[in-house]
Amino acid sequence: MSYYTEKNLRQLYQLARDQYAEWGIDTDQVLEILNKIAISVHCWQGDDVRGFENPDRALSGGIQATGNYPGKARTADELRQDLDMAFSLIPGKHRLNLHAIYLETGAEKIDRDEIEPEHYQNWVEWAKERGMGLDFNPTLFSHEAADDGLTLSHPDQVIREFWIEHCKRARKIGEYFGRELGTPAVTNIWIPDGYKDIPVDRYTPRERLKESLDEILAEKIDKKFNLDAVESKLFGIGSESYVVGSNEFYLAYALENDIMLCLDAGHFHPTEVISNKISACLLFMDRLLLHVSRPVRWDSDHVVILDDELQAIAQEIVRPGFLDRVHIGLDFFDASINRVAAWVIGTRNMLKALLISLLEPTEKLKETELEGDFTTRLAILEELKSYPWQAVWNYYCYINNVPIAEEWLVEVKDYERKVLSSR
Numbered sequence: 001m002s003y004y005t006e007k008n009l010r011q012l013y014q015l016a017r018d019q020y021a022e023w024g025i026d027t028d029q030v031l032e033i034l035n036k037i038a039i040s041v042h043c044w045q046g047d048d049v050r051g052f053e054n055p056d057r058a059l060s061g062g063i064q065a066t067g068n069y070p071g072k073a074r075t076a077d078e079l080r081q082d083l084d085m086a087f088s089l090i091p092g093k094h095r096l097n098l099h100a101i102y103l104e105t106g107a108e109k110i111d112r113d114e115i116e117p118e119h120y121q122n123w124v125e126w127a128k129e130r131g132m133g134l135d136f137n138p139t140l141f142s143h144e145a146a147d148d149g150l151t152l153s154h155p156d157q158v159i160r161e162f163w164i165e166h167c168k169r170a171r172k173i174g175e176y177f178g179r180e181l182g183t184p185a186v187t188n189i190w191i192p193d194g195y196k197d198i199p200v201d202r203y204t205p206r207e208r209l210k211e212s213l214d215e216i217l218a219e220k221i222d223k224k225f226n227l228d229a230v231e232s233k234l235f236g237i238g239s240e241s242y243v244v245g246s247n248e249f250y251l252a253y254a255l256e257n258d259i260m261l262c263l264d265a266g267h268f269h270p271t272e273v274i275s276n277k278i279s280a281c282l283l284f285m286d287r288l289l290l291h292v293s294r295p296v297r298w299d300s301d302h303v304v305i306l307d308d309e310l311q312a313i314a315q316e317i318v319r320p321g322f323l324d325r326v327h328i329g330l331d332f333f334d335a336s337i338n339r340v341a342a343w344v345i346g347t348r349n350m351l352k353a354l355l356i357s358l359l360e361p362t363e364k365l366k367e368t369e370l371e372g373d374f375t376t377r378l379a380i381l382e383e384l385k386s387y388p389w390q391a392v393w394n395y396y397c398y399i400n401n402v403p404i405a406e407e408w409l410v411e412v413k414d415y416e417r418k419v420l421s422s423r
């Protein structure tokens with residue numbers, strides 16, 4: 001029999017509750033807050049960023065899913081089945097983040113400049129049945145019009161216009177999601193544009209990107225339905241020397257145009273962290289989108305683990321009360337492990353990090369900081385690391401009817417045997 005009986009879980013929770021109460025933390029209230037946080041779970045972990053447009057098409061754009069673990073989703077139905085499995089092992093109600101290449105067109109060939117809301121109708125129905133919100137991304141890679149690594153900043157106007165049209169339609173699809181599901185979709189634009197080697201002209205491609213974005217965003221869409229975001233990057237494979245959409249570019253663009261900036265944890269210099277950018281950005285902008293990821297030596301998109309940076313990200317959202325202003329999206333794709341497990345591990349870790357932050361006596365710590373008592377600040381922060389947040393987490397999983405601790409893995413292995421292995 002499992003150690004995690006109702007009796008044990010409740011007892012451990014009571015003890016933890018009393019211990020946190022000593023610090024003035026109400027764990028019941030913390031769990032209510034945690035329960036309202038919707039993580040935007042990315043669909044593309046389920047099939048190594050391939051999509052259903054053309055399954056033979058290789059992934060391009062300087063991003064890579066490495067590994068060949070069996071059982072990846074080959075159709076939208078398979079992907080939804082895998083997502084249902086993953087969500088059944090994650091506590092709380094979350095969102096799904098779709099890319100344009102996850103469209104369903106039957107036998108019809110629909111190019112990127114022809115996408116319509118109807119091609120995503122099955123996703124909307126699926127989300128509706130589950131009371132979930134959807135987010136969206138135009139796909140400006142894995143397509144012959146992006147094969148030279150340039151899209152919205154391309155010197156060829158015809159190619160630029162093709163991608164502009166794609167992005168305009170993506171925003172309308174975001175609007176459709178928002179209308180249908182009663183929660184705004186975040187439509188995030190990321191482009192791969194850049195050069196492998198040192199460019200002569202860094203200015204003009206950026207000027208072209210600005211013009212393209214201006215055209216894409218010209219139509220005003222009610223923020224009740226769609227929220228626009230732009231995602232910066234430092235470099236990619238094949239764009240090592242120059243990326244058009246750099247952080248300075250998009251930070252300025254987002255501010256000037258009252259849209260959201262997307263900070264991806266893997267898109268900066270190796271020791272530069274997005275946790276330190278949240279407070280600065282939110283002084284000047286209403287909202288932020290995060291792509292929580294884990295870069296290992298480069299923008300490798302490893303599954304998110306409960307490391308220091310993940311906890312720092314959560315602290316920077318929770319401590320100043322930014323839960324309503326930060327959209328937490330995940331962005332990783334590991335093809336070397338069970339993909340359902342990857343979703344479960346990464347999303348549960350994001351939630352654990354948020355829980356740990358919510359259990360912090362922040363006001364008391366701030367007081368010691370203001371008094372200049374940095375000894376106490378460091379001492380308490382370190383002691384809090386061994387407080388029994390696990391008991392609170394396990395209890396949270398229990399009241400949400402999802403497996404406790406590693407028990408979820410049994411279900412994933414079972415699913416692998418029964419479903420994934422026959423693909």
Ligand code: RNT
Pocket residue numbers: 044049063099137190231233264291299331
């Ligand atoms: C690429 C960006 C981008 C993609 C997804 C698939 O470096 O992080 O967000 O990962 O759009």
Ligand code: ZN
Pocket residue numbers: 190231264291331
């Ligand atoms: Zn990203």
